[in-house]
Amino acid sequence: MAKPQPSWGLTGPEVPPSPRTMRTLRKIQSHQVLTTSSALIANTQPPLPSDGLENGPPTAPVGASVRARAHRRARSNSDAATREAAATATAPAPTQRRPARKTGSGIGLKRSVLENLLRDGPQNGNTREGLQELKYLVLSTRVDADGDGMSSYRVYLWLILLNIPPLPTDDYLALVHRGRSPAYTKIRNDTFRTLATDPLFKRRVTEASLIRLLNAVAWKLHDSKTKSRSRPSSRRREMELLVNTPPRIAEDPSVPDDSSMGSSGDSTIYVQGMNVLCAPFLYAARSEVEAFALFHYFVTRECPGYICGTMDGVHKGLRLVDRCLEIVEPKLAAYLFSKGMQAELYAFPSVLTLCACTPPLPEVLHLWDFLFAYGPHLNILCIVAQLIRMRDIIFESPSPNKILRSFPPLDAKEIIALTVLLVRKIPDDIYVELINHAK
Known part of the structure; x- marks a missing residue:
C-alpha cells in the first residue's frame, strides 16, 4: 500500500x-x-466509481470482467456525450447548469x-x-x-x-495467507450476525472481508502472546541455572503465566463483540489494509483490557458508567439502582463496541471522530449522556429494563455536546480512572 x-x-x-x-x-x-x-492488478483499468467492498468475489474470470466493465464505461461515456450535445442544441438556456449533488467527496x-x-x-x-x-x-x-x-x-x-x-499490503496478505487462526471457529460464529439489520453496512462490507480482517488480527495477537510467554520463561531458566537451584514443579516455566488463557489459547486473541467493534473500521476505510491497521492498533493500544479473556476493561467501564451517572444525575441513578438496573445489565455492548451497536452507522462514525480526537475513554460519558437524554422516558416507565434493552438512535451532535458539559462535572480522580480503565 x-x-x-x-x-x-x-x-x-x-x-x-x-x-x-x-x-x-x-x-x-x-x-x-x-x-x-x-500482474492482474497492474493490468486493471481505472474502476467505476462504486464501493469496492459492497460486491462479492467475481464469478467470471477477472480479465474478462475488467474488459467488460471497461467496454461498458467507454460506451456509457460516448452515449453521455451524444446526449449532452443533443441537450445543448435544444436547451433554451445553455448557460444554466444543474447544481452539483453533494456526495461528501469534495x-x-x-x-x-x-x-x-x-x-x-x-x-x-x-x-x-x-x-x-x-x-x-x-x-x-x-x-x-x-x-x-x-x-x-x-x-x-x-x-x-x-x-x-x-502498513505494507504484503504484511496484511502474509497474515491472510496463513489460513485459519486458532480463533477461526469463534470468528465464523459471530461474523454473519455483525450489524445484520443495518442495510448500509451489509451493502458495503462483505462477511468475507470481516472474516479475513478478524482472522489476521487473531494471528497477530497470537504471535505477540507467544513471544511474551517465551521471553519470561527463558529468563527464569537462566536465573535458576545461575543460582544452581533445580526448578520446582510449581514454577515450571512451560506453564503459561497468563491464567486467562483457555485450553486452545484462543480466549485472549478473540472475544465476542470484536466483530462489531471492527465493523465501523471496515465501513469507513478505503481498503482492508487500512482497516486492519486501525483495528489492530486500537485493540492493542487503546483498549487491550476489552479483549482479554476476562474483559476486565469492559467491567471497569461499566462500573464507571454507574459512578459517573451518580455524580452528574443522582436522581436518575437512584431510580435505576432502586429497580436493580446497574450498567452491567444494559450497557455492556455500548462499552465494548464504543456505541457501534446502536444505529445509525453514519452517526456512529461522527461519534468516533470525536472519540479518536479526544480519547476513547470519553465513550463512558457518551453512554451517560444517552441515559440523560432518555431520562423522562425512564422515569415514566415502571420497568426501565424494557427501555434500556435497546438505546434510541444515536444523535452524535447532541451526545457530543452533552458529553463536553459532563466532563466538567467529573472529579479529577474519577477522570483518571476513565482514562486508564481500558488499559
Whole structure:
C-alpha cells in the first residue's frame, strides 16, 4: 500500500491528491483485488466509481470482467456525450447548469477547513499546534460525509489522530495467507450476525472481508502472546541455572503465566463483540489494509483490557458508567439502582463496541471522530449522556429494563455536546480512572 508520506510530519498517510486517484486506490485495495495476483492488478483499468467492498468475489474470470466493465464505461461515456450535445442544441438556456449533488467527496464543492488542513498539513510545520487545531475542528465542525456516512478523508483523519504509520499490503496478505487462526471457529460464529439489520453496512462490507480482517488480527495477537510467554520463561531458566537451584514443579516455566488463557489459547486473541467493534473500521476505510491497521492498533493500544479473556476493561467501564451517572444525575441513578438496573445489565455492548451497536452507522462514525480526537475513554460519558437524554422516558416507565434493552438512535451532535458539559462535572480522580480503565 504505497502512499506518499504526509506533510504532517506524522506517521499516518495523507489524503490522495484527487478524488479520481482515491477511487482508483480504493478499488485496487479492495477485498476483491486482495486475492488476485500483482500482474492482474497492474493490468486493471481505472474502476467505476462504486464501493469496492459492497460486491462479492467475481464469478467470471477477472480479465474478462475488467474488459467488460471497461467496454461498458467507454460506451456509457460516448452515449453521455451524444446526449449532452443533443441537450445543448435544444436547451433554451445553455448557460444554466444543474447544481452539483453533494456526495461528501469534495467534487464540485468547496473543501472545508478541516479537509484543507488534512491536505496541506500544519502551518510552518508545527505538528503540535496542527494537531490541536485538527482536534478543535473535529469538535466544532462535522466531517463532510454523504447520507451513507461516507467521507473521502475520514480514514486519513483517524490514521493521523491515532498516529498509525503506513502498513505494507504484503504484511496484511502474509497474515491472510496463513489460513485459519486458532480463533477461526469463534470468528465464523459471530461474523454473519455483525450489524445484520443495518442495510448500509451489509451493502458495503462483505462477511468475507470481516472474516479475513478478524482472522489476521487473531494471528497477530497470537504471535505477540507467544513471544511474551517465551521471553519470561527463558529468563527464569537462566536465573535458576545461575543460582544452581533445580526448578520446582510449581514454577515450571512451560506453564503459561497468563491464567486467562483457555485450553486452545484462543480466549485472549478473540472475544465476542470484536466483530462489531471492527465493523465501523471496515465501513469507513478505503481498503482492508487500512482497516486492519486501525483495528489492530486500537485493540492493542487503546483498549487491550476489552479483549482479554476476562474483559476486565469492559467491567471497569461499566462500573464507571454507574459512578459517573451518580455524580452528574443522582436522581436518575437512584431510580435505576432502586429497580436493580446497574450498567452491567444494559450497557455492556455500548462499552465494548464504543456505541457501534446502536444505529445509525453514519452517526456512529461522527461519534468516533470525536472519540479518536479526544480519547476513547470519553465513550463512558457518551453512554451517560444517552441515559440523560432518555431520562423522562425512564422515569415514566415502571420497568426501565424494557427501555434500556435497546438505546434510541444515536444523535452524535447532541451526545457530543452533552458529553463536553459532563466532563466538567467529573472529579479529577474519577477522570483518571476513565482514562486508564481500558488499559
